[in-house]
Amino acid sequence: MDKRAAIPVALPRENPTQSYWQLExxxxxxxxxxNSLPDKADVVIIGSGITGAAVAFNLLSSGARDVVMLEARQACSGATGRNGGHTKAASYRSFLAHQKEYGTAMAAKIARMELANVRAVHAFAREHGIECDSTQLDTVDVVYEAAQWELDQIAVKAMQDAMPGDDASNYKLHSPEDMRNKFFCGRGGDEGVSGGVSYEAGSLSAYKFGIGVLKLCLAKGLNLQTNTPALNLEKLEGGGGWKVETPRGAIRAGKVVLATNAYTARVWNRFQGVIVPLRGNVTAQRPGLNMPKDGLPATYSFVYEGGYDYMIQRPKGSKFEGDIVIGGALAKAPEEGLGEYGTTDDSAVNDVIMKCLNETLPKYFGDNWGADDPEGRIRKAWSGIMGFSPDGFPFVGEVPGEKDLWISSSFQGHGMVLCWMCARALVAMMEGGDEKELDVWFPEIFKINEERLKLTFKGRLS
Known part of the structure; x- marks a missing residue:
């Protein structure tokens, strides 16, 4: 892993695989x-995904002006525009580890923030009329490993004991019979289902959501500059502000925000080996002919020894209604996916992982899948780059020792339940908000500090 983490982080590729969400x-x-870059700006945000868009919206809504956003490729073309469409926390799966390492109060705070983030994203889409196929419905984790099922039941009970009556601990356990009859898994295919866990979640087109937020920001005065990568940052003399170099010239910025996730080390080298890229692989597939015509009752994760796959179905009324978007399978690649770490190459996919994803749905749904669609099972396959930290948490705040250089990055492939609230917290910090008020809901362990920057990356923890 040391060798993979040490691979120099590159700029986003110019010819990425085409994401299903960006077919149009x-x-x-x-x-x-x-037409030309401004000479200066109060704030330069690097990155136009959900984090950059959310930071811009919060800044502009609180009165900021002269905000410039730089994007290396097309708007919202990174992880936000290339993910699996899930808004799903699965907080119980990390609760025991968080409780042991950081205490019950912190573990509960993380769980509450994750659920709040899911709800906030869908509420924002409704409030502002962003057409992104926002759908709030339950999710279910289909568990195939008996030992994992035992651990999951312990984790759910621990959360409910620690957070009685709290929505963030509202989980329902399901028997193998439930999984067969209610969720259509485990009959005539991969029948080794040990049980399941269902809870509140949702799905959307994160690309359309991110674009929708950017359009709101443009109406508030954002200067968006796509196809303009940030090549280098340099402190301005006199101790105030930054020079942001691009192929089209330089901008002098009072403050810089790194909303760069996996690509952060390319912009500021201190994050090399600290925020490590990991390539994810995703497919969109036409449903089998025996699948329920009214759609599946939930979104899904399929949890097996060493890993998991994650899946949503496109809602009624959406383009390609009924399509199934499934990603994951990292653990099924050679050396449990070691070769996917350290790469920013989303111009290609991992063939071994794609083969697994292309073959797995008939196994999960068995007799309920049936024959493939006459047009073929696979509609689209693509990849995207995520960012991971040594301790499994995002970095949020002012970079230690670097005045007016701010960051909200490294979301562990969990961005749709972290980015929105992390952006809100970052803007509160940038504006000098009350830290005690912030600490009521924002986990302190997400804040960037010197100690966290010195940690060694060993692999993903989430």
Missing amino acids: PDEIADLRLT
Whole structure:
């Protein structure tokens, strides 16, 4: 892992695989609001995914002006526009580890924030009329490993004991019979289902959501500059602000925000080996002919020894209604996916992982899958780059020792339940908000500090 983490982080590739969500790029995909870059800005945000968009929205909503956003490729073309479409916390799966390492109060705070993030994203889409196929429905984790099922039951009880009556601990356990009859798994295919856990979650097109937030920001005065990578940061003389270099010239910025997730070390080298890229692989598949015509009752994760796959079904009324989007299978690659760490190459996919994803749905759904669609099972396959930290938490706050250099990055492939609230917390910090008020809901262990930057990356923890 040391060798993989040490691979120099590169800029986003110019020819990425085409994401299912971006089959029709939005009208602002290649927007440069002004023909030339401004000489200066109060704030430069690097990255136009959900984090960059959320930071911009919060800044502009609280009165900030002269905000410039730089994006290396098309708008929202990184992890946000390439993920699996899940808004799903699965907090119980990390609760015991968090409780042991950081205490019950912190473990509960993380769980509450994750659920709050899921709800906030869908509420924001409703409030602002963002058409992103936002759907709130339960999810179910289908557990195939007996030992994992025992641990999951212990974790759910621990959460419910620690957080009685709290929505964030509202989980329901399901028997193998439930999984067969209610969730259509474990009959005529992979029948080794030990049990299941269902809870509140949702799905959406994160690309359309991110684009929708960017459009709100443009209406508030954001200067979006796509296809303009940040190549280097340099402190301005006199101790105030930064020079941001791009292929189109430089901008002098009072503050810089790194909303760069897996690519952060390319912009600021101190994060090399600290925020480590990991390539994820995803497919969109047409459902089998025996699948329920009214759609599945939940989104899914399929949890097996060493890993998991994650899956949503496209909701009624959406384009490609009924399509199944499934990603994961990292553990099924050679050396449990070691070769996917350290790469920022989303111009290709991992063939071994893709073969697993392409073959797995008939095994999970068995007789309920039936024959493939006459047009073929696979509609689209693509990859995306996630960012991981040594302790499994994002880095949020002002970079230690670097005045006015701010960051909200490294979301462990868990961005849709972390990015929105982390952006809100970051803007509160940038504006000098009350830390005690922030600490009521924001986990202190997400804040960046010197100790965390010195940790050694050993592999993903989530």
